[in-house]
Amino acid sequence: MKPRRSVSWSLLVMRGPDRKVKQFRVSKRSIVAAPAACVLVVSGCVAGLELRSAYQIDQLEGTLASQANAHRQAIHLKEGQIEELQDELARAVRQANDMNTKLTDLQALEAKLKQFTEVYGATVQPSYPVYKEDAASVRESDEQAAYSADKEAAYMARLALESNLDFKAVSTMVDAMEKTMSESLRQAKQRQAELDALPSGWPTISRTLTSSFGYRTDPFTGRSTFHAGIDIGGEPGDPVFAAGDGLVTETGSDSSKGNYIVITHSNGLQTVYYHLKRITAKLNDSALRGDKIGELGSTGRSTAPHLHFQIMQKDEAVNPLPYLRLVKED
Known part of the structure; x- marks a missing residue:
């Protein structure tokens, strides 16, 4: 049985007419193994790059997720603050409207009291009227007779005068309410302007x-x-x-x-x-x-x-x- 001959390729390198020709023998196995080794090396490099890229992408996604969560929390906090400011502004506006309504009612009451004073003030006696049924306690003069005949109107006038005296304190309170209302409106407008200016x-x-x-x-x-x-x-x-x-x-x-x-x-x-x-x-x-x-x-x-x-x-x-x-x- 003849021995098996190994298959090989010969490469001849000629570097010039006056120089020796060099011959290189390359086995068939080497010819097949060399490209396979190259493919393995390239595949290994590509796989390594892909693993590195996947790791970097995973790290980046984690960072972006953390930043997005922080942004959402900050936005939620800011929205809560804005809602509180809007609620406070709405309360201030409602308070101003309520105070304006009360002021209108007080001004109407003041006008009625002034009207009572103008109509009944001249007939009011310097002291409280006497409401006794005993005629002996009442002077039988024309002035007292007129007063007794119109004692209901005189009583209303006395109440009007007393209320008018008390109304000075009420007027002071109304002035304070006006100042408070004006300040509330000013603050409401200022807060509205601040909210509108907020980007x-x-x-x-x-x-x-x-x-x-x-x-x-x-x-x-x-x-x-x-x-x-x-x-x-x-x-x-x-x-x-x-x-x-x-x-x-x-x-x-x-x-x-x-x-x-x-x-x-x-x-x-x-x-x-x-x-x-x-x-x-x-x-x-x-x-x-x-x-x-x-x-x-x-x-x-x-x-x-x-x-x-x-x-x-x-x-x-x-x-x-x-x-x-x-x-x-x-």
């Missing part, structure tokens, strides 16, 4: 957040950078609304912000709107919550149509989400 209105039709407040991977550089607001995705031309009552203190356009608007509110906050397609508000305009101030776009340093919305407090960016009433994170 709690959603600034777009869309509720889709494409980027949250805080550190993120910059879409242009790929580095971790601080994002000073939130990005809300939408369609080009969607209306952009003022989040709260305020004054348009800045409008403009540059290569980073695109077309932008800054609104200053009476509570010391500022709201900022970037990447607008068009600005409809004018500088120094008064804007109310819900007023259209521009249109959503993708101007400036932007990768897609969206609104960059941020809130500034004492020149420092703060998270807008606790101020907004409706939040939907996608």
Whole structure:
């Protein structure tokens, strides 16, 4: 029986006409094993990268879930505070209305007492009238006779005078009530103005957040950078609304912000709107919550149509989400 011959390939390397030819023998087994080893190495690398990516994604999802939970808790707390302020405002308005009704009733009573005094004051005797049936105790003069004949009217007049004297204290109380009512109304208006100035209105039709407040991977550089607001995705031309009552203190356009608007509110906050397609508000305009101030776009340093919305407090960016009433994170 002939021995089994091993199958091998020969590779000839010729480096020039004057140099020796080198011959390399490669077995069939090596030819099959080399690609398989390469495939295994590549597969191992791919699997390792996938495991690493899955781990990083899991960590990122956990972080985002924690941040979303914190945002929801902050929003819930802020909503509770806003509801308490609204309830307090409603109570103040009801109190003012009740006091106004009481004041009207007291003024009507005062007018009636003055009328009684004007009609019956001249016939009132300097002392209390005598209501004895014994005629001997009553003087038989014409004046006393007239008084006795009209003693019911005199009694009403005496009550009116006594009430009129007591009404001075009532008038003092009414004055205090007027001051209290005026102060309550002033505080109610002040609180209403504070609530209206609070940037709690959603600034777009869309509720889709494409980027949250805080550190993120910059879409242009790929580095971790601080994002000073939130990005809300939408369609080009969607209306952009003022989040709260305020004054348009800045409008403009540059290569980073695109077309932008800054609104200053009476509570010391500022709201900022970037990447607008068009600005409809004018500088120094008064804007109310819900007023259209521009249109959503993708101007400036932007990768897609969206609104960059941020809130500034004492020149420092703060998270807008606790101020907004409706939040939907996608």
